[in-house]
Amino acid sequence: MGSIDIDALANAVLSQLFVPIEASGRHVHVTREQAQTLFGHSLTPDRPLSQPGQYLAKERLTLRGPKGAFENVAVLGPERDNAQVEVSLTDGRALGIQPPLRLSGDTKATPGITLIGPQGTISLTQGVMAAQRHIHLSPEEGRRFGVSDKQVVKLQTFTSRPVIFQDVVVRIHPDFRAAVHIDYDEANGCGLGRDDLGRILP
């Protein structure tokens, strides 16, 4: 008989009950053509993100709104079919833009913004949103937690300022891995710390 790996066992049990919570800072998704215009080349992966295939790019850009700007903003890859700029409501106030709450990909009738890269500038006519909080799950994880794609659930956070988030949208896809995504307003509002977990409420 081998010895028991207590840490591995604990992690296996925890992953059956809880979902890691991750805070998304402000970031931008661009198309291949926009990457060419902004950077003179397509995106270069810097490090992988929690969702398989997604990465933080080495490239950075400046976001300019009617009232203010943010420099050194993260760009996530791979390139997409449409540009998308995800900011918090706090960021929106600084930029002078009111970002609507949207799920990723739903950019119709959202405000525009200016993207400034080292090689070029692009005026987006739409694409700015505050990401609606959501949970990424693989199909197997969805079955384990008893939830389906697009289901709206409550999520209890085990954080220093615990809250129960209502209106959390479940997104299930074979390329996803269990992670709750909230923005920095929500993360600071619930006192999120590294490796904090949440529980999907029945």
Added chain:
Amino acid sequence: MGSIDIDALANAVLSQLFVPIEASGRHVHVTREQAQTLFGHSLTPDRPLSQPGQYLAKERLTLRGPKGAFENVAVLGPERDNAQVEVSLTDGRALGIQPPLRLSGDTKATPGITLIGPQGTISLTQGVMAAQRHIHLSPEEGRRFGVSDKQVVKLQTFTSRPVIFQDVVVRIHPDFRAAVHIDYDEANGCGLGRDDLGRILP
């Protein structure tokens, strides 16, 4: 028979069930002596706040931390026995200070900061905190909602990003009037709008 004032009736019913939620921006409380040093005179009321006797002062000051500063910061009156600086966790990051979560008045072993006024500068050795979310109630309102001073309750928000805040501290005092106080991280995290309400959960 007089006519029924529907608005007044609706407000009376709502006030039996719900508590208004107010977002507190970063602000400072100072002593009478500190007001003299910073402004050359004691505080001048600008407009009253929701809690009877409390006011926003005309005076403004600059907060300077190790990493950054905020100008034009609100000062609340009347003067207190001890200085207190209430900032959000987001503010703390910009200032280079980690504010602990505290209830107002509990400044022991909190970080310091520099206050810069038009007439003088003060280096506080303590006083910086992130205010723990709380509910102000009069004794009569406490009885109506069935809660007691210092009780910790849950609060459901009726906001654009609804949450249930756990660990909300009830504070009851004859000078208080029903109001939930949260900071801007929490307010943006729950999508608080003007006149939004919360419900104390049983």
